[in-house]
Amino acid sequence: MDNQEYNSIVSFIWGIADDCLRDVYVRGKYRDVILPMTVIRRLDAMLKETKPAVLERKKQLDAAKIDNQWPALCNEAGQAFCNASPFLLKDLTSRGKKQTLEADFKAYLDGFSPNVQEILDKFKFRDQIRTMVDADILGAVINKFTSADINLSPNPIYKDAEKKIVKLPGLDNHGMGTIFEELIRRFNEENNEEAGEHWTPRDVVELMADLAFYPVKNKIKDATYSCYDGACGTGGMLTVAQSRLLTLAGNRGKNVSIHLFGQEVNPETYAICKADMLLKGDGEEAEHIIYGSTLSFDGNPSRQFDFMLSNPPYGKSWKTDADKMGGKNEILDTRFDAYLSDGEELKMIPRTSDGQLLFLLNNVSKMKTDTELGSRIIEVHNGSSLFTGGAGSGESNARRYMIEHDLVEAIIALPDNMFYNTGIGTYIWVLSNKKDDRRRGKIQLIDATNMKSSLRKNMGNKNCEFTPEIRKEIVRIFLDMEESNISKIFDNSEFGYWNVTVERPLRLRVFPEREIPENAFKKQADLDTIRKAISGVPVSTPHDDWDTFADATELKKTQLKKIRPYITETDPRAKEVEGESDQELRDSEIIPFNYEGGIEAFIDKEVKPYAPDAYVDKSKTKIGYEISFTKYFYEPVKLRDMKDILASLAELEKESDGVIDEIIKGLK
Template identity: 40%
Template sequence: MSLAATVSEKANLIWAIADKLTGVFKPHQYGEVILPLTVIRRFDSVLEPGKQAVLDACKQYADSPLLDKLLEKASGYAFYNTSPFTFARLLDAPADLEANFRAYCNAFSPNVRQILERFKPFWPHLATMSEKNVLYMVLKEFTTSKADLHPDKVSNLEMGYIFEELIRRFSEAHNEDAGQHYTPREVIELMVNLLFTHDSAALSGASVTKSIYDPACGTGGMLSVAQEHIHSLNSRASLVLCGQELNDETFAICKADMLIKGNEADFIKSGNTLSDDQFAGQQFDYILSNPPFGREWKNEKAAVEREAKQVDGRFSAGLPSISDSQMLFLQTAVARLKPEGRAAIIQNGSPLFTGDAGSGPSEIRRFILENDFLDAIIALPNDIFYNTGIATYIWVLSKAKSASRRGKVQLINANGLFEKRRKSLGNKRNDIPPAAIAEICQLYGDFAESNISKIFDVADFGYTKITVERPAESEAAPESADKSEQREAPAPAALVPYAAPSCVPDTAPKKRGRKPGGGRKPRKADASRRDTENVPLKEDIQDYFKREVLPFAPDAWIDESKSRVGYEIPFTRYFYEYTPPRPAAELAVEIRELEMELAGHLANLFGE
C-alpha cells in the first residue's frame, strides 16, 4: 500500500471513531477527544514490545537512584509506562475504566505526562465520556486491528502525516484555521529542497551535525521532512531539530512525535515566539517556517517594542503593522541564522511592498536587502493551502551567498506550475507535482534567467523618496504644464533618517549649496502644492529632478531634510504579460450567438 493510501486509510478509521461521540459532545469538541487518544494510543503501541521488560525492571530496581534511566533502557525509548495496563487490558474491567485509564496515563514517564497535560480539555471530557457510557466504546475502537498504530504497521513518517491530516479535518469541520497548523507536504518538500540545493557537499561525511529551527513549528512537519531529506543524502548525518509552538495541542503532538522518533524532544518548546523567545541568543544552520498570515501582534506589543529598542534585538530594523505579525517572524529567521546559515520562510504578498519609504515594513526590507541576506523569492501557485487561496511566496535567505549571487536577488514565478486536484480540500484546489518542484529547484540552482526566472541587483528594489516643494501661487514662476495633472503623487513618508546603503550604490541625497529650482529660494513653501517623487537608487537624484520635475514646475525645489530611502519588491510587475483585448468583431459575433441561444431558450419556455 502506498504512503498516501496508508495515511488516508488510518486517518479515515480514526476520524470515524468520532461518530461514537455524537450527542455527547458538539462536533467542534471531537478533536479535543480523538487527538489526545490518538497520541496515547501511539505511545501505547510503541511501548508494547518492551512492556514486560519495563514491569520487571520497575520491580528489580525500585530503590535505585537510576531507576528512570534503567526503565528507559528496558523500554528501548526515552520514555516508558509502569502501569500493568495497556489499551486492550483496560477493557477487561469496564466498571473501573475511567479510574484505571487515569492511573494508566499517570504511569507514563514524566516527559510523556508533560505532553499529555497539554491536552487540557481532554481530562474533563474523560469524565463526561465515562458518565455518558461512551468511554468503553471509544477505547474499544482504538484497540481494534483496523486502528492499530503499532510501528510495524504505521511508520513514524506515516504517523506524522496522520496527525496532520486529523488536525486538518477536525479544524475544517468547524471552520477553524487549520492552515496555521498544517502546511501541505509538497510545499514543505519544495522549501527543503531549495534550502539544501547548495549544501550537498556540506552534508557529506561521517560526522556531520546540523541544526534546524522552526519558530512556528506546529506539529513539526517541516522539521521532520528536513530530517528525512538530510538522511536521504547522508544516513550518518545528525540533525538537531528545534522548534517553538504556541498552540498547546499541536505542541503536544509535535513533542510526542519527536520523542517517539528518538529526537531530543526537549528542543521543542512551548510559548509565544514573539514575546517569549525560548531560543534567545541561539543561532541555527537552517530555518524553515510557515508563520501565520494576518495574525495581529497586539498582545505581544509591549515585549516586541521592548526588544525593538535593543541594538541586537530581533526587531530593531523596524516594526510591521500591528494587524500582521509575519514580518516579525521574518526578522526572527534572520536573527536566528548562523553567519553561514540559510532559511526558507513562507510569506503572503504584503511583505513585498506594503509600507512607504521610512515605514516599518520598508525598513525591514531595507535591512534584509542592504545586508544582502535575500537570496531568492519564489511565487507559489494559488489555492495550494487549505485555509487560503491568496498569493504566497517563499523567501530564501542566506547569510553566506556564493560569489555569483552576491548583491543579487533571484525571483522565480512558479505561479503556473501546478496540477488540479480531483477533489478540493478546503481552499486547496491545486498541488505542486514533483516535476514542478524539480523545475523550480533547477532554476534556483542554476541561477539562470528564463521566462519565469529573473535576476536583479539589490539596488533595483530601492528608491529615494524626495519631497518637492513649491511656493505659493503668487510667488510661482510661469509653468509650461502642471505636472500634478499628469501624474499621481505617492503618499507622504515617515521621517526616519538613514545611513547610506551597505551593498548598493551610494545614491542617497547629497547636501547642496543651492536649491535646484534655479533663481532665489522662495520665502515659504506652500503645503498645498507639495508633491513627492520616488527616484530609483540607480539614478542620480538631480538628473531625475531636472528631467521629470523642472520642465513642469520651474520654481520647485527639493526639501532634502525629508528625503527617505525605501525598498519594495513589485514581484507581479516584473512578470506581467500584456494580453491584448479580443477584436470587436469577434466579440460582436459571440454576443449575437448568445442572444440567439437565449431567444431559443425563451421560446421553449413560453411555447412561442
C-alpha cells in the same frame, strides 16, 4: 501511503467523534478528546512489543529500591519514553464497571514517563476523563481507537500469517503528523478559526528542504548540523529537514548528525511535536522544543543555526506579544532593531496586525557568520511581506535590512490553493549569508504559480500539489539561475526606491483692506495696534510680495502669523514667501534607485517641466524596498483581432434574424 489512505484514517478517527462524543460534547470540543487520544494510541502502539521487558525491569528496580527508574525503563522500551503501568490500552477494553475503567485508565496515564506527562498536561486531557466516565463513553472511545480497522502503528498489519498481504500499512512519523494536522484542520474549520492557522503540506515542505540543502550538498562535511523552526507546529519541517540532510550526506559518503530545535505557542501542536520527537526515539531533540511565543519569549536567545525552515502565521495579530514586550513603540529587542553603517537606527517593527516578518528577522538574527556554510533560511510568507508598508515603515525597513545585507537569494511564488486552510498566494523566501559569487548582489524571482498538479480529491482548500518532478524542476531553475519567462534575476538595487517630498514655494497676495475679526485677539488694544500697522503700510508697497509687506508693517512674527490667514490668499503669480512651502501643492514621488541620474535627474525630467519652481525637501526623503511579482511577470490578455470580432458579430446578427422570424411566425 497516499492521500486516500490518509483520508481513510482521518475519517475513521473523525467518525469516533461522531459515534461516541456527539451527545456529550459540542462539536467544537471534540478535539479535546480526539487529539490526545490519537497521541496516546500512537505511543501505546510503539510500546507494545517491549511492554513485557519494561514490566520485568520495573520489578527489578522496585526490588532494588531505585528511585529514578525512567532512564532504565525507557532504555528497555527502546524509546525516549515508556509506560510503567501494567496495562496496554487494549487491556482496558475488558473492564465492565466504569469505576474500574476510570481507575485503571488513570493508572495507565500515570504510568507514562515525565516527558509524556507534559504532553498530556498541555492537552489538558485529564480534565476530560470525568466527563467521559459520567457519560459512560470512555470504554467506547478506547474500543474505537484500538479497533482492528485502524492502524496507528509504524508496523503494517497483515491479512495472512506469512505476512505477505498487507491489510493496513504502517504509519511513518511524518504520516502520523499529517493525520494530526488534518484532524486539527477539520477542528479549526468547525470552530471557524482563521484561515491563517494552516499547516504546511508535505509537498511544500519537501520543496523547502530541497532549497535548503541541495545548493550546499557539496559543502556538507562529516559534522553535526542544527536545524531550527521558530513556528514549528507539529514539527513536520524539522522531520523532513533531518531526513533530507541525512540522505544527501549518505549519498556522498558523509557521516553527519543533526540536532533539531523548535518553538511553538499552541499547546496542542506543541504537545504533538514533542510526541513526534519521542516517537522517533529523539529524547534529546524533544527537549529542544520550547513552549511559548517566539516573538515575546525567544527560547533560543544565544543559539545560532545552520538551517532554518519555517512557515510562520501570517495575517495574524501579534498585539499580545507587543504588549508583553513593552508596547509596539517601546520594543528594544535587537532581533527587530538594527543600525545602518552611518549609525542611523533602523526600526523594523511591522504593524501589529501581521507579525510574519518578525519571524523572518528572528531567523536572520540566528545566522552563523563564522562557518564556511553560514546559514540558510527557507520561509513561507504571503504577499504582504513583499510589498506592505511604505518607505520608512517597519515592513519596508525589514526588507531593506535583508536586501542591503545581501541575504536574499530568491523568492518563489507558489500556486494558489497549495495549503489546506487558505487559498491565498504564498511565497518561499530563500536567504543565505554565504552566497555563491554569482549570486552576490542579486535576487532571483521564480514564478511557479502554474507549476502544479491537480489533486484527485481536495484536502480542505488544497486542490493541487508539487509532484517530485515539479519540485525537481523548480530546484533546477534555482540552481541554474536560469533566466526565462518564469525566472528573472535582478540586482538588489532594482527593488529599492526613494520616496521624496516635492515642495512648491508658498506665494501669497495681500489684501490689506480685509477686515480682521474682533475675536482674533483677546485684547482690543492688540487689534487696534494691528489695524494701525496695516493702515500705515506705504501705498507703494507691493501686494504680491508678502515678505516685503510684512516688513513694512513692523509687526512681530507672532502677530503676523495670526493675521496672515485673514488678509492673504495664495496666488501663483505672487512672489515666493521666503523659506515656506505651499502645503496644498505638496506632493510625493517614488523614484527607483535605478533611475538614471537619480533624484535630481528625475525632478528635472519628470517634475520641473510642469512645475519649474518645484524643489525636494531632502530632510523628508525616505528609502523603501518592495518586491512586486506582478510588475515582472504580468502578461496582459491578448486582445482579439478586430476582424475576428466583426466576423463574430456578423454571425450573431444572422442567427438573431432567424430567431426573430421564428417568433413572428409563432405569433401569427
